[in-house]
Amino acid sequence: MILRGAPKSLIAGSVLLLGCLFPATMAWIWHGGHAPFIDIPNRYAPPSLAHPLGTDPFGRDLASYVLTGAFNTTAIALLSVVLATVIGTILGLVGANGGKRGWAVMSATDLGLAFPPILIAAMLVTAQGASATGEILAIVLFGIPAQIRITKQAAQSILVLDYISAARMAGFGSVAVTIRHVLPNIAPILIVHASTSLALAILSEAGLSYLGLGAPPPQPDLGRALASYQIHIFDHPFLVAVPGVTVMVLVLGFNLLGDGLRDLLERPFARNEERLP
Amino acid sequence: MTDLLSVRELSVLAGAKPILHPLSFTVSAGETVAVTGESGSGKSTLARALMRLLPDGFKTSGQIIFEGQDLAALPERDFRDLRGRRIAMVFQEPMTALNPIRRIGKQIGDTLKLHGALSSPDIATHVQQLLDRVGLSHAGVSAQSYPHALSGGQRQRVLLAMAIACKPALLIADEFTTALDSRTQAEVMDLVQELAVEHEMGILMISHDLGVIRRQAQRVLVLQQGHLVESNETEQLFDTPRHPYTRALLGMSLHGTNHPPLTRIPVPVDVSEGVQP
Amino acid sequence: MSVLLEARNIQYSVSGHTSSVFGSRRKTVLQDVSLHVAEQETLGIVGSSGSGKSTLSRILTGLAQPENGEILFQGKDLRDAAGQVRKDIRPKIQMIFQDPQGALDPRQTVRQIVKEPLHQMALSNEEKERRVLEVLADVALPQDGAERYPRMFSGGQRQRIAIARALVTRPSVIIADEAVSALDVSTQAVVLNLLLDLQERHGLSYIFVSHDLAVIRHISHRVAVLDEGRIVETGPTLSVLDHPQQSTTRDLIAASL
Numbered sequence: 001m002i003l004r005g006a007p008k009s010l011i012a013g014s015v016l017l018l019g020c021l022f023p024a025t026m027a028w029i030w031h032g033g034h035a036p037f038i039d040i041p042n043r044y045a046p047p048s049l050a051h052p053l054g055t056d057p058f059g060r061d062l063a064s065y066v067l068t069g070a071f072n073t074t075a076i077a078l079l080s081v082v083l084a085t086v087i088g089t090i091l092g093l094v095g096a097n098g099g100k101r102g103w104a105v106m107s108a109t110d111l112g113l114a115f116p117p118i119l120i121a122a123m124l125v126t127a128q129g130a131s132a133t134g135e136i137l138a139i140v141l142f143g144i145p146a147q148i149r150i151t152k153q154a155a156q157s158i159l160v161l162d163y164i165s166a167a168r169m170a171g172f173g174s175v176a177v178t179i180r181h182v183l184p185n186i187a188p189i190l191i192v193h194a195s196t197s198l199a200l201a202i203l204s205e206a207g208l209s210y211l212g213l214g215a216p217p218p219q220p221d222l223g224r225a226l227a228s229y230q231i232h233i234f235d236h237p238f239l240v241a242v243p244g245v246t247v248m249v250l251v252l253g254f255n256l257l258g259d260g261l262r263d264l265l266e267r268p269f270a271r272n273e274e275r276l277p
Numbered sequence: 278m279t280d281l282l283s284v285r286e287l288s289v290l291a292g293a294k295p296i297l298h299p300l301s302f303t304v305s306a307g308e309t310v311a312v313t314g315e316s317g318s319g320k321s322t323l324a325r326a327l328m329r330l331l332p333d334g335f336k337t338s339g340q341i342i343f344e345g346q347d348l349a350a351l352p353e354r355d356f357r358d359l360r361g362r363r364i365a366m367v368f369q370e371p372m373t374a375l376n377p378i379r380r381i382g383k384q385i386g387d388t389l390k391l392h393g394a395l396s397s398p399d400i401a402t403h404v405q406q407l408l409d410r411v412g413l414s415h416a417g418v419s420a421q422s423y424p425h426a427l428s429g430g431q432r433q434r435v436l437l438a439m440a441i442a443c444k445p446a447l448l449i450a451d452e453f454t455t456a457l458d459s460r461t462q463a464e465v466m467d468l469v470q471e472l473a474v475e476h477e478m479g480i481l482m483i484s485h486d487l488g489v490i491r492r493q494a495q496r497v498l499v500l501q502q503g504h505l506v507e508s509n510e511t512e513q514l515f516d517t518p519r520h521p522y523t524r525a526l527l528g529m530s531l532h533g534t535n536h537p538p539l540t541r542i543p544v545p546v547d548v549s550e551g552v553q554p
Numbered sequence: 555m556s557v558l559l560e561a562r563n564i565q566y567s568v569s570g571h572t573s574s575v576f577g578s579r580r581k582t583v584l585q586d587v588s589l590h591v592a593e594q595e596t597l598g599i600v601g602s603s604g605s606g607k608s609t610l611s612r613i614l615t616g617l618a619q620p621e622n623g624e625i626l627f628q629g630k631d632l633r634d635a636a637g638q639v640r641k642d643i644r645p646k647i648q649m650i651f652q653d654p655q656g657a658l659d660p661r662q663t664v665r666q667i668v669k670e671p672l673h674q675m676a677l678s679n680e681e682k683e684r685r686v687l688e689v690l691a692d693v694a695l696p697q698d699g700a701e702r703y704p705r706m707f708s709g710g711q712r713q714r715i716a717i718a719r720a721l722v723t724r725p726s727v728i729i730a731d732e733a734v735s736a737l738d739v740s741t742q743a744v745v746l747n748l749l750l751d752l753q754e755r756h757g758l759s760y761i762f763v764s765h766d767l768a769v770i771r772h773i774s775h776r777v778a779v780l781d782e783g784r785i786v787e788t789g790p791t792l793s794v795l796d797h798p799q800q801s802t803t804r805d806l807i808a809a810s811l
Contacts, residue, residue: 162651163659163667165617166719169649171641171674184661315738316709429603458765460602463809485738488768488810529743531768538772538791541750542743 010260016253020070020246027067035218036064044236053242057232062242069220070246076132076215077201080139085194087140088147093182095148096155097174105148113145121213132215139204143197150193154186188265195258199251206247222247280342281306281479282327282447287339287349289319289326289503296322299339300505302498304447307473309480311494311511313487313526318500320483324451327481328366329356344446362392365440367433369452374436375424381435382408382420388442407438411468430461437469444476451483459488466493488532491515499523558628558759559614559647559727560590565622566609566783583609584620585783591727594753596760598774598791600767600806606783607763611731614761615649645675645723650716652732657716658704664690665700668718675723689718692755693748710741717748727759734769746773767810771795779803 039059047054053062095105121138128134158164159182167177208214209223217224225243232239280303289297297319304310312320325331327341327348341348343364348356360366368374376384385407386400395403401420408414411434418431427435433453440448450469454462466489473480484490490497490511497514499507499522507520518524525545536542566584583606591597601607612618614625616632625632627643635643648671651657658667665686672682687697693714704712713733720728730749734742750773752758764770770777771791778788781802787794798804 161656162653163657165612165651166649166657167670168617169615169644170671171644181659181662185659315740458602459767460765460806460809487739526739530739531742531766531772536772539750539775541747542772544740544743544747 007260007263009256010264013253013256013258013260016249017257020249020253021074024067024071024074027064028071031064031068033068033072033219035068035220036060054238056229056239062239065220066222066225066243066246069222069225069243070250072215072220073202073205073209073222073247074250076136077139077198077205080136080205081143081194081197081201083136084140084143084147084197085190088144089151089190091144092148092151093155093178095152096159096182097178106152109145109148112141115141118208118211118213121208125213130213130216132219135205135208135214138208138213139201142204143201147193147197150189151186154189155182158182158185188261191265192258192262195254195261199254199258202247202250202254279306280304281308281344282481283340283342284327285340285342287323287326287337287341289322289331290336290338292334295503296335297326297503298505300498300500302505302508304479304481306446306477306479308496309470309473309482309494311482311484311490311497312500313484313490313497314500315485315526317502319503320485320500321451322503323500324366324449324481324483327449328360328364329353330366358392361388361445362443363445364447364449365443365445366449366451367436367440367453369455375432377424380421380423381418381427382422385420385435385439385442388439392443403442404438407442410441410472411435411438413438428461429457430465433457433465434468437465437472441472441476441478445478447479447481448473449481449483452485453482454489455484455486462489463492469493486532487515487527487530491532499526556593556628557590558593558595559761560588560626561610561614561623562588562626563623564588564610564613564620564625566606566613566618566620583783584613587623587780587783587785589778589785589788591759591761593726593759594757595776596753596762596774598770598777599761599763599780600765600770600777601763601780602765602806604782605780607765607780608731610780611649611729611761611763614729615647616644617649641674645671646726648720648723648725648728650713650720650728650730650733652735655712658712660704663701663703664695664715664718667704667715668700668722671719671723685722686718689721692721692752693718708741709737710744713737713741713745714748717745717752721752721756724756725758727761729761729763731763732765733762735764735766742769749773767795767806779806 037060039055042055042059043057045051045055045059051061051063053066056062056065091105091109095102095109118138120141121134124134124137155178164177164181167181172180205214206221206223206226209221210227212224212227214221214223222243226240226247229236229239229243282304284303285301286299287297287301288295288299302310312323314320322331322335326335326337331337337349339349343359348359351359375381382401382404385404389395389400389403404420405414408418408420413431413434416431418427424432424435448469453469454465457465469480470493472478482490482494494511497509497511498505499514499520501522507514507518507523509519514523515527518527529542529544531542564584564587565582567580567582569580587606587610589597589599599607599610609618613620616625627646630639630643632640632643668686668689669682672685677685686700690697690700695711695714695718699707704715707715734745737745746769749760753760760773762770762773774791776789777791777794778785779794779800779802780786786802787798787800794803795807798807
């Protein structure tokens with residue numbers, strides 16, 4: 001079996017994520033990406049066969065609403081992380097190769113780190129109104145500097161090795177050396193970082209839409225679900241618990257996945273050094 | 278002369294695989310004993326077993342009598358107190374042993390703080406004395422320096438200062454000077470010898486370099502694939518080796534015998550690359 | 555014997571750590587270094603760390619450019635040589651590195667590693683594959699090792715892979731930077747024997763850079779002593795090492811006895 005020997009955290013993370021994201025995807029497809037129907041007379045309904053988790057203050061099916069929201073939140077987080085990873089990795093590699101361009105990239109990174117992402121999101125909302133695009137932009141801008149730093153550091157630890165010199169002697173230029181030797185060797189670090197960044201991106205997405213800086217209603221979203229249900233924390237605590245736990249499961253799932261991937265990917269190649277002489 | 282360290286029937290198992298077969302030896306105060314052998318001989322395992330630094334899955338048995346008490350039977354807490362204070366260890370890799378972002382004076386001071394009850398001004402004076410003693414002050418290195426500003430030899434001197442800070446009775450040096458060039462190597466090893474005489478310190482030196490061993494050690498233990506095959510006074514070992522493996526090792530070493538230049542070195546078939554663990 | 559590779563008046567410096575408002579002061583690494591190696595000859599370069607010997611080997615292989623001075627291969631200046639000539643000459647100068655861990659990309663197979671230097675050479679793929687197998691046999695590595703990864707080999711075998719990579723372009727001169735320093739006694743003996751065999755078989759020249767006088771003494775015909783970026787003494791190996799004229803050389807000898 002493939003799972004044998006796989007790190008426990010990898011299995012736990014995958015189970016959590018599958019358990020959450022598979023029904024989320026189903027719900028999203030079922031509702032065509034929209035929020036479930038509003039049915040005011042039927043609000044605050046207790047769990048039943050028709051509504052497994054009951055209904056919310058607008059009479060919407062809570063399970064469907066939260067699952068569709070989980071899908072949207074994850075989709076926005078995933079898109080943001082992919083963008084941040086691609087852009088950050090390219091810039092990080094430019095930075096690692098040094099020279100004037102590298103210096104420019106690293107200086108811009110330092111400057112970028114000085115801007116709080118929440119401020120960027122608030123500015124974007126003021127400029128063009130709340131939208132998913134603005135939210136993605138904020139999360140991407142937040143992720144890029146860290147991605148640049150991690151990529152640069154990892155790449156630099158490879159660039160000093162002798163096989164890089166050997167490749168240069170063979171006539172490969174900086175770009176070819178990067179693609180042939182640097183990227184494959186830093187890929188595990190990048191994959192692990194992407195996975196843990198996803199956990200952070202989910203939190204950021206939920207946080208931004210909680211503050212009303214995300215995609216506008218009626219698009220279901222975990223952050224806004226929390227925001228709109230929070231006034232019921234005492235009379236209907238279940239309403240707040242469901243989206244809250246969903247965020248927690250997603251964050252925990254991606255963190256565990258990252259830990260597991262770290263064990264899985266970085267282990268076989270570290271074994272040489274670990275072996276006692 | 279009483280034995281400072283007396284190892285009796287020490288063996289190490291990795292799972293069910295024997296890494297070190299039962300072996301016994303002693304180290305007296307002020308004496309330098311070298312342990313040599315090829316990769317996979319178990320020499321580093323021996324050092325780590327003595328310091329209880331073996332990873333999980335390794336099982337040590339036998340007695341390690343140090344200053345009259347059996348270390349193997351000592352609870353972890355008492356052992357931790359002993360390690361660093363009475364028994365110190367220095368490694369090959371100074372960059373991983375030193376914290377890159379702390380000044381070296383602080384790092385040496387930490388060792389003192391951990392084991393002694395010196396007041397802060399006393400620590401500062403003591404650190405300064407240590408830096409003087411290992412010849413760093415002389416080279417313009419101050420307690421305020423960071424590790425990266427030092428050369429390889431200077432970093433080894435910092436490690437040495439940390440190791441001798443509490444005036445240990447036994448110093449275990451695992452391939453301590455291997456990464457240094459011969460001149461720096463000789464300087465650092467000479468310093469170790471001076472300190473040994475000064476503090477009546479026993480030294481257990483792990484090295485594959487027969488040249489260094491011949492210069493520094495009074496006695497030599499030769500390990501082959503986890504077996505102690507020969508233990509002898511240095512002079513006798515080099516002049517009249519008894520075990521065939523010792524003879525083979527000396528025969529292949531450029532330091533052991535005077536080979537005519539530009540000729541093939543005789544390599545017994547059973548030794549050549551058959552030393553893989 | 556005719557001169558194969560020659561360095562003339564090499565000058566190299568790096569920008570120092572201490573910079574002032576007047577600009578950073580440059581630290582001289584190599585000063586007026588001249589040396590040569592003849593066909594089928596081994597030149598040993600000895601020096602402590604900080605003597606500039608690693609920089610010198612990088613300059614000789616073209617990995618670094620000297621500020622001043624010239625590198626001549628069979629009398630042709632490598633800087634002046636036009637693109638094609640340079641492309642022809644570069645493969646003739648190869649290098650073996652010190653660290654058997656860092657010298658081989660852990661994610662490439664032995665075949666990919668050994669084939670890499672042929673990248674820019676005008677050879678058919680069949681010819682390249684044939685050469686890879688040829689050099690693997692040359693360094694006595696099993697043929698089925700070609701599809702394996704470096705971590706599956708011992709330290710000595712990894713160094714053989716590195717030697718195979720240097721041989722695959724059929725070079726005239728190989729620069730070895732501390733090539734046997736990190737190895738065990740027996741592995742060191744085996745690799746030194748292999749290098750002597752290869753020299754005989756292919757008529758190779760070596761420039762052997764090391765701090766280890768015992769190694770230099772064993773393998774070099776001539777030796778140059780490098781100290782603080784200058785060559786302080788040079789001559790036939792035994793006459794320099796047995797009758798050193800300079801105090802630096804005497805210190806080095808005393809330290810390695």
